[in-house]
Structures are given as structure tokens and as C-alpha cells.
Amino acid sequence: MTQLSSLFLTAVLALASGVRAQCGAGSPHATVSGSGNSFRTTRGSTQLYSGSDYRAAIQAGLDGISSGQRVAVLASGSIGAGTITLASGKIFEGCGTINVGNRAGRGAIEIQNVNDVQIPFLTMTGNPYFGLRVSGTRNLKLGKLNFNLSGGLAIRFDRDAAMNYNVEMDTITVTGAGSHAVETWNIDGLKINSVIARDVGESGLLLQNTRNAWVGLxxxxxxATGTGYATFRMANENGKNANGNYNTNVYIDKVISRGGGRGIFCVSRSGGVVIQNVDLSNNGNNAILIENCYNVSIRSGTVNGGGEVRLSARSEFPNNKDIWITLQVNNNSVRESPCGENTNFSISGNARQQIC
Structure with missing residues (x-):
């Protein structure tokens, strides 16, 4: 095991241990209880809120604790089109089911320009514009988050906002999002155990302008059925290092994709990535599309049926360079057009091949 792999493993084990406890266990500094139209927020013996507004009850709990303290939302309810905001150092546990509405351009939960926020547990339903909206954070830790949505985008790191540093996620499970399950922009230092996407309209995991990243699954x-997105997509100079090169800094252990649109898509001057293993079957668009990307290595795995494995390029960006693909491809085809620079294929299986 390399030193880098060892560091990633240590970080993942630490993250997993931090979310192993049951939601609301022990002695939270504040709790939100109740149901229907009656909610109560307490901090010890102090009542922080009592009334019918579920969002206000949650916000009162967050506002009533200090940095390093924890609020557990035990009650289920609806915040409508409102927004919950988290300040630095707050630990937020969503033990009940939080139903949300759609507030244009905003998140149901927002974490912006703050440090050391933790959300170990969350269950969200509804149709948010963004479930979580994030920017300008340091040391953000997201644990086991479940989004059972009827539309919207689950987790969004803003494009036109400050960088994020040292972001960790355990298991993010998203069903029914109309847009992406997890979309990142502007992250330096990202570790994700797994993103599980089911019946999601656009990407499962979309990384953009993100570097020094590790993803387990x-x-x-x-x-992404009927779209140009993919189960796993990298775009907009993802993997480009601060000094402008594309030395490897993004590591993906495994990508599984069934049906939908594309399986894997690298585009718009992205790269610097090693994908250790893939398992792609019956994708409705390209199983794999690499377009204007640099230093991309797919080291093992299988592609069965679906759209072709393709290397392509747009004229407005430099062509593909330094690509390595080792795969078993069956009932499909592998095509490179136009020819890239230093492209390397090791293809087994019955795939038709049209490569340079």
C-alpha cells in the first residue's frame, strides 16, 4: 500500500468511526421534539422554542448551541420553502425526516463561509432547489445522508463562490433527484466513501474544479437517462492542480452504472484521475466518454452492452493526452476519433475496436 493510499484509508476509517453511533444518541446539547403542528426545542432545562413552525424550532436549536456542540432533531416535519443555516462548529443531526420545499436558488440547508460544521445524519424528502447548498467551508464532515426526493438537486457546492477545503462525506444516498445527486465546485481536499444514486435525472457524482480527491464508490x-450527464462525471478543469498541471490527484476506487445515460464522462479539460475499477452495463448513452481530458487512467473492469466506449475531442480545447484504458468490453465497441496524444488501450472481450 502506498503512503497516499494509507493516508486515505486512515481518513476513511476515522470518518466512519465518527458516524457509527446512532442518531441522537448520548446527550445532545439541544433537541427538537414533537410532531404535527407542535414542536419544542430544549437545551438542557431551557426551552428555546415552542410552537408550530418546524423550521423555526430547528433554527432555534442551532442558534442556541455553541461551537463544538450538537443539536439532534428527533421530530419529523416540513420546513416548506424555508432555509436552515449552520454556523461554524455546529453539529447537526437530522434524526427525523425533514421534508422541504423549493426556494429558487437557495438550499433547504445552507453551509456557507463557515468552518468545522458536521452533519453526521440526515434524512430529507421533498423537491428542493438544493437540498444542501455549500460554499467557502473548511473541515466540513457529512456522514450518512439520505435524500428521498421528488425532484431538485441533493448536494450542491456553489460555482461562483469561495473555495472549500478538506471536505469529507461518508455515504450519500440519493433517490429521485431531478438534477444531480452530488455536484461539487471549488474543492481542494475531498474524501467520499460512497455516493449511491437511484433514479436521478442528471449526474450521480459530478466533480468540477475539484482536486486532491478520493472516492471509494x-x-x-x-x-442521467436521456441526457449528456453520467453516473460519474468530471468537468470544468476537474483534477487540474493549482500549478496548472494534471499530475494524478483524483482517485476513484470503483464506478458501477446500470442503464440510465452515460456511465463515466470526462470533459472540458479535466483529468489527473485514476479509476481503479468499473462495472458498467447497458448504459443508454456512452458507457465511457473521454473528451478533451489529460492523464486519465481506467485500470480494470468490465463494460457490457450500452453505448460505445469513446475518445473524442472538441476543437476549442486541446486534444486528449495521456490516456490509459484497460478493460474487458463485450457487446459494444471502442472508438477513438480524433486520434489523441499518447493514448493507450488494452481491451479484451468481443468489442469492435476502432482506435489509433
Whole structure:
């Protein structure tokens, strides 16, 4: 095991141990209880809120604790089109089911320009514009988060906002999002155990302008049907280092994709990535599309049926360079057009091959 792999493993084990406890266990500093139209927020013997507004009850709990303290939302309810905001150092546990509405351009939960926020547990339903909206954070830790949505985008790191540093996620499970399950922009230092996407309209995991990243698993079923997105997509100079090179800094252990649209898509001057293993079957668009990307290595795995494995390029960006693909491809084809620079294929299986 390399030193880098060892560091990633240590970080993942630490993250997993931090979310192993049951939601609301022990002695939270504040709790939100109740149901229907009656909610109560307490901090010890102090009542922080009592009334019918579920969002206000949650916000009162968050506002009533200090940095390093924890609020557990035991009650289920609806915040409508409102927004919950988290300040630095707050630990938020969503033990009940939080139903949300759609507030244009905003998140149901927002984490912006703050440090050391933790959400170990969350269950969200509804149709948010963004379930979580994030920017300008340091040391954000997201644990076991479940989004059972009827539309919207589950987790979004804003494009036109400050960088994020040292973001960790355990298991993010998203069903029914109309857009992406997890979309990142502007992250330096990202670790994700797994993203599980089911019946999601656009990408399962979309990384953009993100570097120094490790992801254990991206698993998509019926993701990006009829679109140009993919179960796993990298775009907009993802993997480009601060000094402008594309030395490897993004590591993906495994991508699984069934049906939907594309399986894997690298585009718009992205790269610097090693994908250790893939398991792609019956994708409705390209099983794999690499377009204007640099230093991309797919080291093992299988592709069965679906759209072709393709290397392509747009004229407005430099061509593909330094690509390595080792795969078993059956009932499909592998095509490179136009020819890239230093492209390397090791293809087994019955695939038709049209490569340079």
C-alpha cells in the first residue's frame, strides 16, 4: 500500500468511526421534539422554542448551541420553502425526516463561509432547489445522508463562490433527484466513501474544479437517462492542480452504472484521475466518454452492452493526452476519433475496436 493510499484509508476509517453511533444518541446539547403542528426545542432545562413552525424550532436549536456542540432533531416535519443555516462548529443531526420545499436558488440547508460544521445524519424528502447548498467551508464532515426526493438537486457546492477545503462525506444516498445527486465546485481536499444514486435525472457524482480527491464508490442505477450527464462525471478543469498541471490527484476506487445515460464522462479539460475499477452495463448513452481530458487512467473492469466506449475531442480545447484504458468490453465497441496524444488501450472481450 502506498503512503497516499494509507493516508486515505486512515481518513476513511476515522470518518466512519465518527458516524457509527446512532442518531441522537448520548446527550445532545439541544433537541427538537414533537410532531404535527407542535414542536419544542430544549437545551438542557431551557426551552428555546415552542410552537408550530418546524423550521423555526430547528433554527432555534442551532442558534442556541455553541461551537463544538450538537443539536439532534428527533421530530419529523416540513420546513416548506424555508432555509436552515449552520454556523461554524455546529453539529447537526437530522434524526427525523425533514421534508422541504423549493426556494429558487437557495438550499433547504445552507453551509456557507463557515468552518468545522458536521452533519453526521440526515434524512430529507421533498423537491428542493438544493437540498444542501455549500460554499467557502473548511473541515466540513457529512456522514450518512439520505435524500428521498421528488425532484431538485441533493448536494450542491456553489460555482461562483469561495473555495472549500478538506471536505469529507461518508455515504450519500440519493433517490429521485431531478438534477444531480452530488455536484461539487471549488474543492481542494475531498474524501467520499460512497455516493449511491437511484433514479436521478442528471449526474450521480459530478466533480468540477475539484482536486486532491478520493472516492471509494460511485454506484448509479437509472442515472442521467436521456441526457449528456453520467453516473460519474468530471468537468470544468476537474483534477487540474493549482500549478496548472494534471499530475494524478483524483482517485476513484470503483464506478458501477446500470442503464440510465452515460456511465463515466470526462470533459472540458479535466483529468489527473485514476479509476481503479468499473462495472458498467447497458448504459443508454456512452458507457465511457473521454473528451478533451489529460492523464486519465481506467485500470480494470468490465463494460457490457450500452453505448460505445469513446475518445473524442472538441476543437476549442486541446486534444486528449495521456490516456490509459484497460478493460474487458463485450457487446459494444471502442472508438477513438480524433486520434489523441499518447493514448493507450488494452481491451479484451468481443468489442469492435476502432482506435489509433
Amino acid at each position: 460511485v454506484d448509479g442505477n437509472n442515472v
